[in-house]
Amino acid sequence: MSIVHVLERLGHTVDYPEAQTCCGQPPFNAGYWNEARVVAERQMAVFRDAETVVIASGSCATMIGVFYPELFHQHPREAEARALAAKTFEFSDFLVNKLGVLDVGARFPGRVTFHDGCHGLRELGSKKAPRQLLQHVKELELVEMPEAETCCGFGGTFAVKFPMISTAMGEVKCASIAGTGADYVVSNDSSCLMQIRGVLDRQGKSTKTLHLAEVLAQT
Amino acid sequence: MNVHAKEFNESARRYTADLHHRDWIQKALSGYYAKRDEFKNRFQSWSGARDLAAETKWEAINHLDRYLDEFVSKLEARGTKVFWAPDAQAARDYIVGVAKQHQVRAVIKSKSMTAEEIHLNDALEKAGFEVAESDLGEYIVQLREEPPYHLVFPAMHLTRQQISDLFHDKLGSEPTNNPEDLTMVARRVMRRKYCKADMGISGANFAIAETGMISITENEGNARLTTSLPKIHVALVGIEKVLPKLSDLALFLPMLATAGAGQSITCYNTLYGGPRQPGEPDGPEEFHVVLLDNRRTELLADAEQRDALHCIRCGACLNVCPIFKNVGGHSYGTVYQGPIGSVITPHLRGLQDWKHLSQASSLCGACTETCPVKINLHHHLLHNRRNAVRARPARLEKLIQRGFVRMMCRPKLYQFAARLGRLTQPLQRLVRGTILDPLRAWTKTRSFPPLAERSFRELWRERKTP
Numbered sequence: 177m178s179i180v181h182v183l184e185r186l187g188h189t190v191d192y193p194e195a196q197t198c199c200g201q202p203p204f205n206a207g208y209w210n211e212a213r214v215v216a217e218r219q220m221a222v223f224r225d226a227e228t229v230v231i232a233s234g235s236c237a238t239m240i241g242v243f244y245p246e247l248f249h250q251h252p253r254e255a256e257a258r259a260l261a262a263k264t265f266e267f268s269d270f271l272v273n274k275l276g277v278l279d280v281g282a283r284f285p286g287r288v289t290f291h292d293g294c295h296g297l298r299e300l301g302s303k304k305a306p307r308q309l310l311q312h313v314k315e316l317e318l319v320e321m322p323e324a325e326t327c328c329g330f331g332g333t334f335a336v337k338f339p340m341i342s343t344a345m346g347e348v349k350c351a352s353i354a355g356t357g358a359d360y361v362v363s364n365d366s367s368c369l370m371q372i373r374g375v376l377d378r379q380g381k382s383t384k385t386l387h388l389a390e391v392l393a394q395t
Numbered sequence: 396m397n398v399h400a401k402e403f404n405e406s407a408r409r410y411t412a413d414l415h416h417r418d419w420i421q422k423a424l425s426g427y428y429a430k431r432d433e434f435k436n437r438f439q440s441w442s443g444a445r446d447l448a449a450e451t452k453w454e455a456i457n458h459l460d461r462y463l464d465e466f467v468s469k470l471e472a473r474g475t476k477v478f479w480a481p482d483a484q485a486a487r488d489y490i491v492g493v494a495k496q497h498q499v500r501a502v503i504k505s506k507s508m509t510a511e512e513i514h515l516n517d518a519l520e521k522a523g524f525e526v527a528e529s530d531l532g533e534y535i536v537q538l539r540e541e542p543p544y545h546l547v548f549p550a551m552h553l554t555r556q557q558i559s560d561l562f563h564d565k566l567g568s569e570p571t572n573n574p575e576d577l578t579m580v581a582r583r584v585m586r587r588k589y590c591k592a593d594m595g596i597s598g599a600n601f602a603i604a605e606t607g608m609i610s611i612t613e614n615e616g617n618a619r620l621t622t623s624l625p626k627i628h629v630a631l632v633g634i635e636k637v638l639p640k641l642s643d644l645a646l647f648l649p650m651l652a653t654a655g656a657g658q659s660i661t662c663y664n665t666l667y668g669g670p671r672q673p674g675e676p677d678g679p680e681e682f683h684v685v686l687l688d689n690r691r692t693e694l695l696a697d698a699e700q701r702d703a704l705h706c707i708r709c710g711a712c713l714n715v716c717p718i719f720k721n722v723g724g725h726s727y728g729t730v731y732q733g734p735i736g737s738v739i740t741p742h743l744r745g746l747q748d749w750k751h752l753s754q755a756s757s758l759c760g761a762c763t764e765t766c767p768v769k770i771n772l773h774h775h776l777l778h779n780r781r782n783a784v785r786a787r788p789a790r791l792e793k794l795i796q797r798g799f800v801r802m803m804c805r806p807k808l809y810q811f812a813a814r815l816g817r818l819t820q821p822l823q824r825l826v827r828g829t830i831l832d833p834l835r836a837w838t839k840t841r842s843f844p845p846l847a848e849r850s851f852r853e854l855w856r857e858r859k860t861p
Binding site for chain 1: 404417760781785797806836843844
């Protein structure tokens, strides 16, 4: 609900079409593009009349914003895919680059380190936006971890197809996080947070994981 | 699962559990990162340089027929013998044939991944020729009888102590931890080998069409000795190595050094344009250039992934790849490791046999971001996955994907499944990590966060109905 709270606080009307499901990234990444297209077509229909689509995860935003046009390349519905891609934003990208908002009026006492989700960072090019938002949160101390841009190892089905590699990557990431002494690790990608939390919990670490929106919703 | 995939998994399991390896590779690369960034900043614009390099390679690869013809005719005009090798076998046969024809006794070789690709050393040794690697790293792994760990740093996985022990065992040298002393041990052995060899084999970093020359870039000077002391020089060159103009080197040499080794430029950069010409005091009597296709033209025919032929083999994608850093170079089981290897090996050696490398990626894109010639590496991994499924879908996986699609097209079913997940989670907790746990692949090493008591959808509905 945090995203809804932040957007409403900024004076926007939020709708949640209940017919929405998944963006189709799992079959797409596994190589099942025909299957992914079926799921994608559904979301394209659901969001046809929306003015702007805001997504809580850089990964899902990438699927729609970057991969839908590729998935529907030279397909009868290519124009529709491109139209949805053009109006779809990852949450922090929307606030900073579309709305031009840096200060959402949040207050969050704590030492925070930010983890870049790879999709948000490299596919959407959104490195500054989440940090700018965090820097404007009152009483929040932002500390950079070494190699913040290194992947946490989630990678969708990769995490269960190659659990040994995925976990090793997660451990490297968590060592970087631990080095900052932060109380919270914040990201704009829910799946990275699941991976990081999974490893931190197993290591018995007390660092908490939070989505960027959860921080920005605090006043 | 095929044998290559099995071997990859087993090796990856071993290496990811080896914390010494993890720390060592991280440490070995940290110096590289600092230097690479320092020298990247000396370019007026690194991103502009990448654009230009990508455009130059695009031009060369998309007009490969023309540039190769130009390259070859210029080379032949100065007496170089050029052989077009359609595959590895033809290249091996030709080079072994040259050695036999000249009754060669010993061969010295400088670093060449293309020679690794065609297993040239094996072929020469089987034909009775002694082959010595003259690049220090390559010499070390040759003594260990193992393949290079990394396409630029073949022995980066070894500590000084391990190298000292190796030299002590194989060469009888005194144990030492001093890198200079270790280098001197190899140097003394190598000098004798240069003098003895009557055939020198090299690769090529670039093939310049305009002037008909190959360019070799190195730090040890071993390639210069390898190519100029013996009376025959054979250069094995992949057809994708072409650059249109000599002046292109002004960009590509510093770029390769920066991206590949974190150097402004390598210590020795040499151009070779033919055998010894009349009136010249030195150089080889014969110069052979073997142009290798070995399925590169098949990749050329694939418009989507053609840019993989832009690769200048700098190894930068390996250095930033979290998969490479955790599984190590030997796990891949390929000549070309890391992201570029995962992209091209399916083209060079068969998609179904090597598709697992494209799956063994979190698709983080660090490779694409760092690639100096802007190969869309991580998207090509997605393309390989798609092509593999298209050609031969795995039955069970296809069934699962179809089921997933069905659920995602029925929001009620999706909501029901989510509720079911929430309700059954306490049961899952009882069997967590055991063989009965359906989430075992995750929960064996990671905790699974408890699902929220109420879904977003439920909260949303509640909010709408006051």
